[in-house]
Amino acid sequence: MQQAPGELAELIGRARTYDRTAFADLYRLAVTPVYRYLAARLSSQEEAEELTQEVFLAALGGIQGLRAQDEAGVLSWLFQIARHKLADRLRQRYRQPSSPLAAAEELEAPQPRPEELAETNEARAEVREALEQLTGDQREVIVCKYVLGYDNERTARQVGKNVNAVNQLHHRALASLHRLLAKTEKAR
Amino acid sequence: MTVEEDDRFAAALEECCRRVQRGEPLERCLADYPAAYQQELARLVPLAGRVGQLARDPSPEFQARLERRLLASVDEARRGRRVGLLSRLGRLFAGPAMRTATVALVVMAVLVGGGVEVEQAAADSLPDSPLYRVKEAREWVTLTLARDGETRVGVHAAQIAQRGRELERAVQTGKPRRVVDVLALRLAWSIDQIVDQALELQAQGNPRPARRALVALRAMERPLDRLTAQASPEARPALERLHTFLDEQERRLTVVVV
Structure with a gap:
């Protein structure tokens, strides 16, 4: 859904007064990016759905404090909530390590053969693990560019840096990912 | 480099x-x-x-489910804001006797047409809210003031639709089982009343109320199916019993409506 900046500011204003239609429009605008943002870092579909729900419920609770005037601002705000929720979830997982079965619930759309599925899931889990070891800024750039599909300008706005800095972060992030994945492959 | x-x-x-x-x-x-x-x-x-390859889109089912859940919460939040002033007033009158007096005053305010805010807040309330009594009182007055049997059928039809909306809100916002039970019971009462009234009028030679009642009952079928599927395991039995009752009453009407 595309919204002109003025229209979106008006929509946000109405959402603050708990206008049903306005909140529904904001939700439809943001649900896919928020889900993608979370799903890139979580292994199970159930967990991604659960956290997406938590993010939007928290957003509803805090909508009075939303000062954004455009789509990028709204998404930044939602991603910030999502980062907090993710951090809580990862901390929780650290305290209560999940069973090996959790890895079998990997997000998957079509139905390839079981051995192909296992390989794909394993490959994704490796990338996800490597992603977690990047710095926060590097990870944001990689997620913005390759999971959310943002161009450099949009990524720069999202992470609050200039395009040149984003290029540098992108380079360092890919170099680190390469190093981390090579290490994992070697260990196998 | x-x-x-x-x-x-x-x-x-x-x-x-x-x-x-x-x-x-x-x-x-x-x-x-x-x-x-x-x-x-x-x-x-x-x-x-x-x-x-890590990019995954949410399923349409999940998106729709979450939207329903969120909008129910938006409604709750809006009601919470609207009722804010009333709750503050309510806290001033905390004892049971004062609460009854407050409810009576509120009903009076509604009936003389002065309490638009109260009326709106009460209209959106569920049985776990003190304001629900205002709605009950208002419904009772409307039913009592209905000038004839056919008008009463219309009032029951509107109340059946209203109970359906309340049940939907109760299920979607995860209200406790007792709230769903009360609503299911009240809906069953309205169904029973509308069918009795419609059949009585049918026997007197007026077929319109029975047709109207049948439409009202049929309109409940699909929402009730959906709600039964969505309800928590504790709330589901009341909805299943209600569904069986609805089917029975519908059959009573179908026999007479051509």
Whole structure:
């Protein structure tokens, strides 16, 4: 859904007064990016759905404090909530390590053969693990560019840096990912 | 690599990743860069594709489910704001006797047409709210003031639809089982009343109320199916019993409605 900046500011204003239609429009605008943002870092579909729900419920609770005037601002705000929720979830997982079965619930759309599925899931889990070891800024750039599909300008706005800095972060992030994945492959 | 070279390489990497993502073969992209860059680009560019595999979209079912859940919460939040002043007033009158007096005053305010805010807040309330009594009182008055049997059938039909909306809200906002039970019971009472009244009028030679009652009952079927599926395991039995009762009453009407 595309919204002109003025229209979106008006929509946000109405959402603050708990206008049903306005909140529904904001939700439809943001649900896919928020889900993608979370799903890139979580292994199970159930967990991604659960956290997406938590993010939007928290957003509803805090909508009075939303000062954004455009789509990028709204998404930044939602991603910030999502980062907090993710951090809580990862901390929780650290305290209560999940069973090996959790890895079998990997997000998957079509139905390839079981051995192909296992390989794909394993490959994704490796990338996800490597992603977690990047710095926060590097990870944001990689997620913005390759999971959310943002161009450099949009990524720069999202992470609050200039395009040149984003290029540098992108380079360092890919170099680190390469190093981390090579290490994992070697260990196998 | 100097800082300047590093910047230039970072820009080349960004450009090459974008071209490959658009479907250009990696080799063709590499050929456009100096040999010093090629090896590093060949190592890093394919990683973009691997990260891209983490992108997953939410299912339409999940999106619809979450939207319903959120909008129910938006409604709750709006009601909470509207009732804010009333709750503050309510806290001033905390004892049971004072509460009854408050309810009576509120009913009076509603009946003389002065309490628009109260009326609206009460209209949106559920049985776990003190304001629900205001709604009950108002409904009772409307029913009592109905000038004839056919009008009463109309009032019951409206109340059946209202109970349906309340049940929907109660289920979607995860209200406790007792709230669902009360609503199911009240809906069953309205169904029973509308069918009795309609059949009585049918026997007197007026077929319109029975047709109207049948429409009201049939309109409840699908929402009730949906709610039974969505309800928590504790709330589900009341809805299942209600469904059986609805079917029975519908059969009573179907026999007389051609």
